[in-house]
Amino acid sequence: MRGLRPLVTAAGLLLLWQAVVWATGVQRFILPGPAAVGKALWGRRDLLALHAAVTAAEVAIGIVLGCLTGVLMALLLAAFAPLRRWLLPVLVMSQALPVFALAPLLVLWLGYGMASKVAVAVLIIFFPVTSAFYDGLKRTEPGWIELARVMGAKPGAILRRIRVPAALPAFASGLRVAAVYAPIGAVIGEWVGSSRGLGFLMLHANGRMQTDLMFAAVVVLAALSLGLYALIDRLGRRLLRWQPETLAV
């Protein structure tokens, strides 16, 4: 029953949506009903799949690159104190800068292709991943580090064998945030300028009053994001089975 609850809620919302459409007789280019959206989803599945594949690729590359750079930056910050003093304040300040405002610039520099969308996604992901992982590295139980030092471990071994594994749960929560933000970044990039992707399809359909297709694109995007989140969440739980919280589940 518990697993069914969200499905029941969703079905109820869909019914409400259809009821509003019937009751108000609103025109379909303003608000298409779920049936019309379903029809567009099925009827234009080839088109949707084509654009979804582009967006999915941008998101995947964005997550991989964003995580790599974020992890690297966190490791550098944790390992070198001088770097920390010079870089950390700048890094924190840079977060006041809305990445979305940079999207037009990135498109100007990197072109209409995938590169600019990947760049927006990377920029959005970079900070949450860096700060989550760095926080985890910094908060290693001091007793573990002292024990390792008494055992004669070098700082490199302590980082690799103790601090990094201990920071993985923090990294996993950064990764979950990244999974939520990456699709947003890619779509924003596509809105600013592109010829492919779900964001492009949405603008295109909007301009032609094909509101049902636009809704269909949103549904596909939502499914993509949810799938990505579920995948990353499951992966995290699998790798971090030693965590007491996940052990209890």
Add this chain to the structure above:
Amino acid sequence: MADALRLRVDRLDYGGEALFRDLVLDLPKGRWTALIGGSGVGKTTLLRAAAGLVPGVEGLGPAALMAQSDLLLPWLDVEANVLLGPRLRGGVTPDLRAKAADLIERVGLGDARKRLPAELSGGMRQRAALARTLLEDRPLVLMDEPFSALDAITRHRVQDLAAELLDGRTVLLVTHSPPEALRLAHRLLLLEGRPVRLRPLDVPASPTPRRADDPALLRRQGQLLEALAGEGDKGRATCAA
């Protein structure tokens, strides 16, 4: 003392106070030395200094550390935790693996070898930490209230096990528990004052681990508790009342 490890702390301040001044701590080889004193008196700092963890103080060289919390890494199973030292130094040999298996058996965790720390009871975890300490095979073992988080019966059993397995080693045991110090120590030092002085106290002559109902132990336990309670101002006020 001829055959002893000697720790010297010329000066060490803590919170603007003179904690140690020209302090000399001798640890007779092959014997257990217990440090006892109220909380905040400097026992743990002295042990950390011996471990080489206090900047500006030269430690006593290679040592194995057993702390109040077991410090088991939650992502490693018992066996991997016991092998942590070699793993960190980059050399887990088949010999060491065999030795770890033997030690795990001897602390009574044979069946739990592949289990994660979260799946063990407090007593089992501390026994795993004991096996890890023994695998290090260092000339000096430093123990910082290693049994204080255990219930009374488990504590008694793990004390017996530690006394048996660490027999003949040079051990520095920090504790706030008079019965623990009196059961396990060959030599007992009371820490008091600022800067800290070390006052040697008598321990029963019988071999360790001493029985908890040893009359000599019980008598000294009472004296020791009175000495500890009378040490601070608060303690004196309670006595006067």
